[in-house]
Amino acid sequence: MTKETPDQGRYAARGVSATKTEVHDAVDKLDQGVFPGAFCKVVPDVLTGDPKKCNLIHADGSGTKSLIAYLHYKETGEASIFRGIAQDSIVMNLDDLLCVGATGPILFNSTVNRNARNFDGKALAELINGNEAFLAKLREFGVNIVSGGGETADVGDITDTVTVDSCAVAVMDRDQVITGQKIVPGLAIIGISSAGQATYEDFPNSGIGSNGLTSARHELLSHYYAEKYPETFDKATDKQYVYCGPYKLGDTLPGSDMSVGQALLSPTRTYAPIITKLLAEQPEAVRGLVHCSGGGQGKCLRFGQKVHFVKDKLMPLPPIFKVIREVSGTSWKEMYQVFNMGHRMEVYCPHESADTLLEIIRGFGVEAQVIGHTEESQREGGQNHLTLTHEGEALEYAL
């Protein structure tokens, strides 16, 4: 069942840019900080003025994943579903910070923009308490992250539903920063699974994370939701792209024990306990970390110089991504640019260190394997590029 769609077409048709060209155009002109090639912007130590230290302040949120929780809440009355959205918003920051080596202490804050009529006090309380509970759990697992407050704005003229955003701050020693400069030719790439259940998790994860959820929601869910909850989609989107899937939230996801709702709402896994241990025990081996968030498997292209990323031994595709592909007919090339497709965290290391790192990772009950390697760029001027092998077919990517 393949629909006719141009590459990157379906994502763009819903008003979302997978490559964020416009945003990068505006931001790339700004000062790029102390380590321009690092995964997050790193600035001098504004906060305490120590020349040996630096600061990170990072913002991200749960994006449109909140809308799936909203649908679930409206259908079932279960406000506790928003606890997962709190986790999504936190992890989208925390796991970006991990990629520069910031494993805590981290100071955290959250912002909710809501339509108070549709997103009520009960839902809000779950979001706020969910934040606190997830941070407490992270602290149990050795991640020093503390909430310093939050803000809720009633902006019913701007949204019919809710956005959930967070900001995370760290002060780091400059010599501890993972700068991205060590992502060079000649390394192994370890992928750490986004699916399954880690020793520090209470239930299995579909692997979905918090990227590509606009697409996943519309592709999987039935037009029933468009008719019943018109507040959950952009009226300017062509109807054929709005909730055009076959499923209701309670339906079983093919190839899985989860419902479609459970799979779509799986809270984004944090890799913080794993990365903290890797950096503590094998600091020399960890040459680079890439969080495959916005941009999916193409995220790596922005890091390192003159690198040809070769991902030719990817992990098995979790069912959620198979199903999205099947019902949408999205091209495989676009699928890998929108979704993490099985691993959301990459560790770049010398080939000879891979086994040691894999053993540590697997100690957390999470699947991991060498999914590829880096070599010299074959492009003119040494431009970074990526060759990703999907079922024997090579897909090519560059910025």
Added chain:
Amino acid sequence: MTKETPDQGRYAARGVSATKTEVHDAVDKLDQGVFPGAFCKVVPDVLTGDPKKCNLIHADGSGTKSLIAYLHYKETGEASIFRGIAQDSIVMNLDDLLCVGATGPILFNSTVNRNARNFDGKALAELINGNEAFLAKLREFGVNIVSGGGETADVGDITDTVTVDSCAVAVMDRDQVITGQKIVPGLAIIGISSAGQATYEDFPNSGIGSNGLTSARHELLSHYYAEKYPETFDKATDKQYVYCGPYKLGDTLPGSDMSVGQALLSPTRTYAPIITKLLAEQPEAVRGLVHCSGGGQGKCLRFGQKVHFVKDKLMPLPPIFKVIREVSGTSWKEMYQVFNMGHRMEVYCPHESADTLLEIIRGFGVEAQVIGHTEESQREGGQNHLTLTHEGEALEYAL
């Protein structure tokens, strides 16, 4: 021209809570930090672990003021109007931080949630560059505030327009924190005008700030905007409350040299240069600071203990507030709970220090006067309460 409206009715009719009861209910159960009575939540020094220091992480945004800029942009094509929205979002954080004595260094971050179809790259660039420009200007005036990055999310299914939020972080010496404990009976209250032109400003300000803008927009602006820009209001709001005013953005605001658009979009004044000087030169005299933001003139009620706030010598009402009152028929009691009504910053000081502080403030070209005083609470259990005199009539407020 007075319409029949119950107290607090018009604000609530638009889905906005002036008193934020629901939000306070959820948040008040959380840990209140190191100085529970302070204007902002203050937490231990998570970031560097110094027992003599503490941390602040504060989030706020431009709220629905972005919608007025959006209308202006759509009508005129002038994307630069969003530079003022960047300022609004920054100042809503900065001026809250001032109230605990945090005058910098401050690390800053911004988050934009946008509908990429309606809020385009040109507008986004102005917002991002506007942030940088305003922060640079603050630094010129001695406020050490630095941007550490930002995030833009394309969430067209959540918003038809745009939200602009910020987060600001500071590390402070604990003994420098203004804790709110010194707001006691027996002090003078200085109000610092929200209108006019400070020596550090490029043009005059209407005084509007960034609070009450949902109300101000609908009360002042013509139904023309409802018909032309249906994406800028909540369809669940009763039509009688939607853009029910007489004005277009280009019309002259009665009693003023400004247009209605200029008045509504006056970027929120920061008091940072003034407060920085007051705290540097008269630290003992400044017993408390209250930013009259959400909650307007009733904001003070949350600070100090067993205090009767008496505001009986308010400054002249700027034209923008007169006009909103006149066209809306909103009760005066509600007007003072929604808008700053003429002064957005209050300094609590001994009566004998008032003249010295006023001289410093007026050096910045900003009007200021003793607008009232504090005395012992006359309520049972010593509950804080406020008596505000409007044109000879006493209005009573309590939490």
